[in-house]
Amino acid sequence: xxxxxxxxxxxxxxxxxxxxxxxxxxxxxxxxxxxxxxxxxxxxxxxxxxxxxxxxxxxxxxxxxxxxxxxxxxxxxxxxxxxxxxxxxxxxxxxxxxxxxxxxxxxxxxxxxxxxxxxxxxxxxxxxxxxxxxxxxxxxxxxxxxxxxxxxxxxxxxxxxxxxxxxxxxxxxxxxxxxxxxxxxxxxxxxxxxxxxxxxxxxxxxxxxxxxxxxxxxxxxxxxxxxxxxxx
Numbered sequence: 001x002x003x004x005x006x007x008x009x010x011x012x013x014x015x016x017x018x019x020x021x022x023x024x025x026x027x028x029x030x031x032x033x034x035x036x037x038x039x040x041x042x043x044x045x046x047x048x049x050x051x052x053x054x055x056x057x058x059x060x061x062x063x064x065x066x067x068x069x070x071x072x073x074x075x076x077x078x079x080x081x082x083x084x085x086x087x088x089x090x091x092x093x094x095x096x097x098x099x100x101x102x103x104x105x106x107x108x109x110x111x112x113x114x115x116x117x118x119x120x121x122x123x124x125x126x127x128x129x130x131x132x133x134x135x136x137x138x139x140x141x142x143x144x145x146x147x148x149x150x151x152x153x154x155x156x157x158x159x160x161x162x163x164x165x166x167x168x169x170x171x172x173x174x175x176x177x178x179x180x181x182x183x184x185x186x187x188x189x190x191x192x193x194x195x196x197x198x199x200x201x202x203x204x205x206x207x208x209x210x211x212x213x214x215x216x217x218x219x220x221x222x223x224x225x226x227x228x229x230x231x232x
Contacts, residue, residue, distance in 0.1 A: 050077045053084035056091060056129070059146040060136045060170060063229065064094050065108045067116035069129070071136025074114075079125020087127040090118065092142040096209040096224065098162070144174040147181035150228050151188060158197030160205050168228040174211065177222045184223035187212065 053076040062069045078087035094102060102108060105121040114131030139145045150168040157164050171184045179187075187203075191212070194200055205212050214221035 050079060052076075053078055053087060055132065056088060056142075057134070057138070057140045058095065058131075058136065059138060059140055059143060061229070062095055063100075064097070064116065065100055065102065065110070067108050067110035068113045069095075069116065070114055070131060071134075072114070072131050073134035074129045075132050076127055076129050078127040081125045082127060088142060090127070091129060092140075094118070095143065096211075096226070098208060098210045098226075141175060144172050144177065144224070145181075147171040147173065147184065151185060151225075153192065157192045159191045159194070160197065160199035161207050162205060162210060164192065164225070170226045170228055172224040172226060174219075174222045174224060176219050178220045179223050187223065188225060 056074045056076050058069050058071050058074060060071050062071075076084065076087050076091060078084050090106070094106075094108070102118075106126075107119050109117045109119070111117060115129070117126065117128045119126035137146055137148075147170070151171055152168060153164050153166055156166050171181060171188065173179055173181060173184065191199060191203070199205060199212075202214050202216065203212055204215055209224060210226065211222055211224040213219075
């Protein structure tokens with residue numbers, strides 16, 4: 001019996017440290033796993049974090065692709081990796097677009113009247129806009145001034161590389177432009193009537209936004225034309 005008891009003590013002494021070591025390893029592995037998950041969770045929440053940006057004013061009922069955007073004040077929620085300033089500039093750019101085709105890799109998803117999400121590929125952040133109220137008209141520091149009333153194109157006409165179909169249009173005066181709404185209306189009438197659709201010299205047009213300007217002073221001499229119903 002003593003021999004068997006001593007063997008048992010030896011066997012226990014040989015096995016016990018191994019079990020204790022495994023328990024310690026298992027404990028430390030669990031701690032490391034929890035810490036790793038916490039880091040991943042924190043990193044993930046940071047990647048999708050949102051910035052609530054200052055209000056943005058849409059001056060007339062507009063649309064961008066499938067998104068319907070009635071005039072009024074909008075909240076802009078930007079992904080953290082994009083930021084408010086970039087989101088505001090992109091929204092301005094998309095509202096001014098002539099053909100409604102957003103630059104790659106951007107896509108728009110309409111989520112009901114006054115709500116839209118703009119996303120880009122590669123897992124990079126985008127932004128969302130949501131109407132909060134208010135009315136149209138007036139000015140926007142980014143977009144400029146919306147001229148009152150509408151401009152009627154009575155027959156489809158080419159003006160340089162652009163085609164203006166019969167219908168109602170809006171005239172915008174970009175920020176820092178010295179052209180008046182009346183002058184913009186006179187100029188656009190002249191451009192529509194030009195023979196052969198040639199844009200009179202020295203005027204040029206940015207086809208992306210239908211902005212007419214003089215190369216000698218493109219900021220002070222500009223005005224922009226947009227379909228009343230926006231583009232789809």
